[in-house]
Amino acid sequence: MPKNKGKGGKNRKRGKNEADDEKRELVFKEDGQEYAQVLRMLGNGRCEATCIDGTKRLCHIRGKMHKKVWIAAGDIILVGLRDYQDDKADVILKYMPDEARLLKAYGELPENTRLNEGIASGLDEEDDGAGDDYIEFEDEDIDKI
Numbered sequence: 001m002p003k004n005k006g007k008g009g010k011n012r013k014r015g016k017n018e019a020d021d022e023k024r025e026l027v028f029k030e031d032g033q034e035y036a037q038v039l040r041m042l043g044n045g046r047c048e049a050t051c052i053d054g055t056k057r058l059c060h061i062r063g064k065m066h067k068k069v070w071i072a073a074g075d076i077i078l079v080g081l082r083d084y085q086d087d088k089a090d091v092i093l094k095y096m097p098d099e100a101r102l103l104k105a106y107g108e109l110p111e112n113t114r115l116n117e118g119i120a121s122g123l124d125e126e127d128d129g130a131g132d133d134y135i136e137f138e139d140e141d142i143d144k145i
Contacts, residue, residue: 026099026103027093028108029078032080032083033080034051034078034079034081035051035052035077035078035108036059036077036078037049037050037114038059038071038073039056041072045060047059047061047091049079049089051079051089052110057079058088059077059090060089060090061091062090062091065094076095076100076113077091077093077094078091078092079091079092100115
């Protein structure tokens with residue numbers, strides 16, 4: 001049998017998530033960058049996002065973030081726009097929920113942007129009914145059937 005010469009397995013390579021606890025400085029957009037909200041994940045390191053300027057773009061997650069920063073639908077991200085392709089962009093940074101709330105408070109994000117929830121989860125809010133979705137039958141109605 002060959003001798004194991006490695007230093008450990010998959011969990012050692014994965015490392016510890018100690019960097020999540022520390023506060024980082026809030027990054028604002030610069031020239032050639034735009035804020036966006038993820039519509040859906042497409043796989044293969046790509047996602048579809050709606051930018052604040054109203055354009056829907058196919059975004060590529062950069063290698064530094066790939067398999068380290070998990071992006072889900074509804075997240076606020078910072079994308080780098082491409083000069084030669086307007087319908088594609090590169091994900092530079094994912095904002096944590098508290099950072100996204102700060103961006104909204106500073107007026108960087110429009111007021112109608114929904115934060116900290118998925119795109120599909122807010123559909124039930126328009127239904128302001130009392131929740132009585134059942135039908136009550138009288139005894140006479142049952143006899144007619």
